[in-house]
Amino acid sequence: MTDLPAPATLPIEAPAAALPRRIAHLDMDAFYASVELLRYPQLKGLPIVIGGGRRRLDEALAQDYADVPPHEIPVAAFPRLADYTGRGVITTATYAARAFGVGSAMGLMKAARLCPQAILLPVDFDAYRRCSRQFKAVITSIAPVMEDRGVDEVYIDFTQVPGGQREGGRVLARLIQKSIFEATGLTCSIGVAPNKLLAKMASEFDKPNGISVVWPDDLGTRIWPLACRKINGIGPKADARLQSHGIHTIGDLAQRPLAWLVQHFGKAYGAWLHDAAWGRDERPVVTESEPVSMSRETTFERDLHAVHDRAELGRIFTALCERVAEDLQRKGYVGRTIGIKLRYDDFRTATRDLTLSEPTQDAAVIRQAAGQCLKRVPLQQRLRLLGVRVAALEKPGAAPVPPGRMPAPRRSRGTALSDPHTVPLF
DNA sequence: TCTGGGGTCCTTTTCCTT
DNA sequence: TCTGAAGGAAAAGGACCC
Numbered sequence: 001m002t003d004l005p006a007p008a009t010l011p012i013e014a015p016a017a018a019l020p021r022r023i024a025h026l027d028m029d030a031f032y033a034s035v036e037l038l039r040y041p042q043l044k045g046l047p048i049v050i051g052g053g054r055r056r057l058d059e060a061l062a063q064d065y066a067d068v069p070p071h072e073i074p075v076a077a078f079p080r081l082a083d084y085t086g087r088g089v090i091t092t093a094t095y096a097a098r099a100f101g102v103g104s105a106m107g108l109m110k111a112a113r114l115c116p117q118a119i120l121l122p123v124d125f126d127a128y129r130r131c132s133r134q135f136k137a138v139i140t141s142i143a144p145v146m147e148d149r150g151v152d153e154v155y156i157d158f159t160q161v162p163g164g165q166r167e168g169g170r171v172l173a174r175l176i177q178k179s180i181f182e183a184t185g186l187t188c189s190i191g192v193a194p195n196k197l198l199a200k201m202a203s204e205f206d207k208p209n210g211i212s213v214v215w216p217d218d219l220g221t222r223i224w225p226l227a228c229r230k231i232n233g234i235g236p237k238a239d240a241r242l243q244s245h246g247i248h249t250i251g252d253l254a255q256r257p258l259a260w261l262v263q264h265f266g267k268a269y270g271a272w273l274h275d276a277a278w279g280r281d282e283r284p285v286v287t288e289s290e291p292v293s294m295s296r297e298t299t300f301e302r303d304l305h306a307v308h309d310r311a312e313l314g315r316i317f318t319a320l321c322e323r324v325a326e327d328l329q330r331k332g333y334v335g336r337t338i339g340i341k342l343r344y345d346d347f348r349t350a351t352r353d354l355t356l357s358e359p360t361q362d363a364a365v366i367r368q369a370a371g372q373c374l375k376r377v378p379l380q381q382r383l384r385l386l387g388v389r390v391a392a393l394e395k396p397g398a399a400p401v402p403p404g405r406m407p408a409p410r411r412s413r414g415t416a417l418s419d420p421h422t423v424p425l426f
Numbered sequence: 427t428c429t430g431g432g433g434t435c436c437t438t439t440t441c442c443t444t
Numbered sequence: 445t446c447t448g449a450a451g452g453a454a455a456a457g458g459a460c461c462c
Contacts, residue, residue, distance in 0.1 A: 353455060
């Protein structure tokens with residue numbers, strides 16, 4: 001507290017006008033594919049699949065055409081899905097590819113049978129991140145209260161932005177859309193509504209390159225007819241449970257009494273479902289947040305066995321620890337909880353973690369703790385994935401999380417080497 | 427022929443302390 | 445020393461999202 005003299009008079013200032021909340025959700029249209037098409041416009045209209053595992057079919061392309069501008073590389077030179085062998089899934093596919101039944105999350109081998117002629121491009125996250133930074137900079141230069149929701153979408157609080165109330169936000173949305181297109185050549189869809197929940201749904205109403213404005217009065221006509229699955233937060237599991245009770249649309253959901261929802265879905269989730277169905281959502285647009293955890297994981301080219309492939313697994317495990325440590329160091333964090341994740345050949349997953357007395361960003365310390373975790377998990381079955389995670393992050397200089405009590409050094413549960421199901425490893 | 431990688435948040439279970 | 449309850453923290457798993 002500084003000792004400023006009390007002002008002689010209160011500053012004359014109109015009370016903040018009680019403007020209606022206008023929240024926008026902006027979603028870039030087919031982001032990855034659109035970024036690739038900026039680079040390779042000659043591929044426009046062709047079936048393209050982005051994704052893949054570790055086999056880089058584009059390496060030959062990069063070598064043979066190193067001196068050719070990307071937009072002049074002949075279409076025939078691009079790798080085809082038919083040439084791909086190995087693991088991996090599709091991250092995204094263009095509409096021309098989807099016409100063949102190919103879609104996100106599909107295994108590449110299956111996709112290759114459906115559409116062998118599709119062009120396969122590797123995921124170029126650096127390029128998408130660069131574009132992402134670019135369009136977000138455009139947004140914050142116009143409307144500064146922006147919440148990052150991933151590489152291709154954001155929430156924006158229009159409420160206090162000059163012009164943000166005109167036509168319910170449509171005018172400002174149009175300005176942002178136009179500015180992003182001029183700066184990047186990319187299109188986006190925007191929904192503006194009284195809150196994040198409705199804005200998110202609204203941004204899907206008119207894709208691509210559309211704007212939708214939703215008012216509180218639109219609930220019954222534009223929201224209730226939609227499937228429950230359209231609510232951000234109702235996934236496949238919750239949807240199946242709702243369906244089993246005959247609840248298909250958001251309107252069906254809104255008709256169920258709060259008490260009934262709480263009884264069937266629990267106190268927190270039940271109450272949330274009720275609010276969501278009635279379009280209620282008070283969450284603010286959050287402009288800054290700290291990461292909670294960092295992790296690295298990898299799916300092997302073939303399933304590995306803890307004993308037979310011990311050396312290879314050991315190398316991968318160490319490399320993952322090193323990569324997480326690098327991430328922590330680069331971003332300036334230390335973490336106290338070290339965890340592992342593994343996925344068996346039957347796709348079951350197991351996780352173990354361990355909280356240290358001191359936070360770390362050191363690869364060797366992480367490796368040591370992760371090794372302890374690994375001893376607590378059954379390992380006679382083949383593995384397809386291994387991951388390493390560091391959580392309970394803090395900034396090294398910052399005061400440690402207020403310890404109500406020092407974390408008791410805990411004896412590991414599950415019991416290490418004495419467990420008959422556990423084989424010693426690494 | 428299967429099914430990526432990086433996250434967040436929530437619930438339940440387990441363990442520890444009082 | 446045992447027993448049981450209560451509450452907190454850590455661990456484990458799962459749902460969901462991009």
